[in-house]
Amino acid sequence: MSATQAASDEILIARIAQGDRLAMQVLYGRHHVRVFRFGLRLVRNEQIAEDLISEVFLDVWRQAGKFEGRSAVSTWLLAITRFKALSALRKRKDAELDDETANAIEDTSDNPEVSVQKKDTSDALRKCLTSLSPEHREIVDLVYYHEKSVEEVAEIVGIPENTVKTRLFYARKKLADLLKAAGIERGWP
Amino acid sequence: MMAMSNKVPTQEPGEIEALLPWHAAGTLNARDARRVDDALAKDPELAKQYAVIQEEYAETIGLNESLGAPSSRAMQKLFAAIDAEPVRSGSTSVGLSARISGFFASLSPRTLAASAAVGALAIMLQAGVIGTVLMQRDTHSFQTASYEAAPSPASAPTTVTRSLAPAPASVEAPTRLFVRFAPTARVSDITALLDGYQGTIVDSGKDGLFRLQFGNRVMTKDQIAGLIRRLENEKIVSMAVQAQ
Numbered sequence: 001m002s003a004t005q006a007a008s009d010e011i012l013i014a015r016i017a018q019g020d021r022l023a024m025q026v027l028y029g030r031h032h033v034r035v036f037r038f039g040l041r042l043v044r045n046e047q048i049a050e051d052l053i054s055e056v057f058l059d060v061w062r063q064a065g066k067f068e069g070r071s072a073v074s075t076w077l078l079a080i081t082r083f084k085a086l087s088a089l090r091k092r093k094d095a096e097l098d099d100e101t102a103n104a105i106e107d108t109s110d111n112p113e114v115s116v117q118k119k120d121t122s123d124a125l126r127k128c129l130t131s132l133s134p135e136h137r138e139i140v141d142l143v144y145y146h147e148k149s150v151e152e153v154a155e156i157v158g159i160p161e162n163t164v165k166t167r168l169f170y171a172r173k174k175l176a177d178l179l180k181a182a183g184i185e186r187g188w189p
Numbered sequence: 190m191m192a193m194s195n196k197v198p199t200q201e202p203g204e205i206e207a208l209l210p211w212h213a214a215g216t217l218n219a220r221d222a223r224r225v226d227d228a229l230a231k232d233p234e235l236a237k238q239y240a241v242i243q244e245e246y247a248e249t250i251g252l253n254e255s256l257g258a259p260s261s262r263a264m265q266k267l268f269a270a271i272d273a274e275p276v277r278s279g280s281t282s283v284g285l286s287a288r289i290s291g292f293f294a295s296l297s298p299r300t301l302a303a304s305a306a307v308g309a310l311a312i313m314l315q316a317g318v319i320g321t322v323l324m325q326r327d328t329h330s331f332q333t334a335s336y337e338a339a340p341s342p343a344s345a346p347t348t349v350t351r352s353l354a355p356a357p358a359s360v361e362a363p364t365r366l367f368v369r370f371a372p373t374a375r376v377s378d379i380t381a382l383l384d385g386y387q388g389t390i391v392d393s394g395k396d397g398l399f400r401l402q403f404g405n406r407v408m409t410k411d412q413i414a415g416l417i418r419r420l421e422n423e424k425i426v427s428m429a430v431q432a433q
Contacts, residue, residue: 019276019277024268024271025268028264032258032259032263033259036256036258037253037256041253046259049259050259050260050262050263051266053259053263054264054266054267058267058271061271062274069377072375121244122248125244125248126248126251126252126255129245129248129252130252140249141253143210143211143214143216144210144213144214144245144246144250145249145250145253147214147215147216148216149211149216150211151424165208166201166207168207169201169206169207172242176241186241186244187241188237188238188241
């Protein structure tokens with residue numbers, strides 16, 4: 001994200017704090033897809049991820065006046081999304097998984113070497129990225145897709161900066177292990 | 190014994206190795222990016238690992254992009270909830286940073302022309318220099334901002350905290366440094382840093398380099414070295430060297 005857009009996001013938040021509905025629409029239009037995708041990768045359920053968006057942006061509407069601009073607005077949004085996603089997962093923990101969800105998890109998480117029939121690195125990589133633990137998935141997404149710096153990831157996840165670096169390193173090692181199990185060697189590690 | 194055999198030997202990443210994913214994503218500051226580039230040029234093993242990371246980076250983007258977008262139901266639900274919220278008074282306090290950003294964003298040539306306050310003009314020019322460099326830093330093609338149009342110190346009101354006027358030539362010049370800010374630095378961060386160090390933008394050169402003046406007094410060599418050290422420890426500063 002450019003410095004210009006970050007500054008413009010802060011202006012939108014200031015307007016939202018004043019009750020500007022149009023500013024809310026602009027902010028929503030700008031960020032809702034990324035918020036949705038981040039939430040979806042965490043909760044793995046489209047319905048819940050859609051509910052998350054409404055809750056995240058409603059929090060923004062309510063809390064905009066307290067935003068101090070210490071971090072980028074997009075970082076703030078992802079931190080709220082993560083918090084809401086983890087709460088949703090906790091709520092769902094004891095609930096019975098429906099067949100569709102269970103099958104989806106089985107297909108992608110439990111057995112990547114079986115699901116990766118084609119020896120196509122790109123395809124296998126995507127399947128293995130999906131198979132990572134939630135902890136590893138979120139850090140990979142935050143760094144690669146959401147383009148967050150070490151400091152920003154530390155703020156969103158709530159861990160020290162050095163832990164951010166080592167966690168991503170181990171996520172990458174796990175990814176390499178999954179690919180190896182699927183018969184794909186990439187020369188690292 | 191059991192615990193011993195279950196223990197997997199841990200391999201911590203090297204300092205540069207740990208930064209490779211951020212280098213691939215282009216989110217390192219200039220100093221770290223340079224360090225990683227230098228290491229990549231010298232170490233073929235690291236370069237091999239970097240190629241693997243670039244592949245992971247591309248596929249992570251591809252995977253996320255394939256997730257699609259939410260339906261309009263989410264937006265309808267949100268605005269229904271907002272409509273049900275109590276009406277705002279309009280006097281909610283807003284963060285300092287947002288107010289500064291709002292101020293910068295509201296500037297226009299017309300505003301500048303209408304401004305009779307010399308101090309305000311000085312601050313606006315400074316904001317313009319920061320904004321220009323931040324907006325055009327990626328292309329490395331911004332124009333050098335000039336302080337020639339800034340008012341003379343004599344006409345500047347005493348309430349102005351940062352003056353753009355050049356130092357008098359008759360006395361020893363106060364300390365000036367070339368400073369490059371990190372790509373992630375925002376206008377509000379830079380403004381806060383200038384305030385904290387009593388810094389003034391004198392001008393800006395190529396590649397996002399600012400020439401800054403610190404205070405109005407001459408510093409000793411040790412003081413200058415200390416200042417450079419403190420600046421280089423700031424997250425938003427990627428380089429600070431003494432200017433002539």
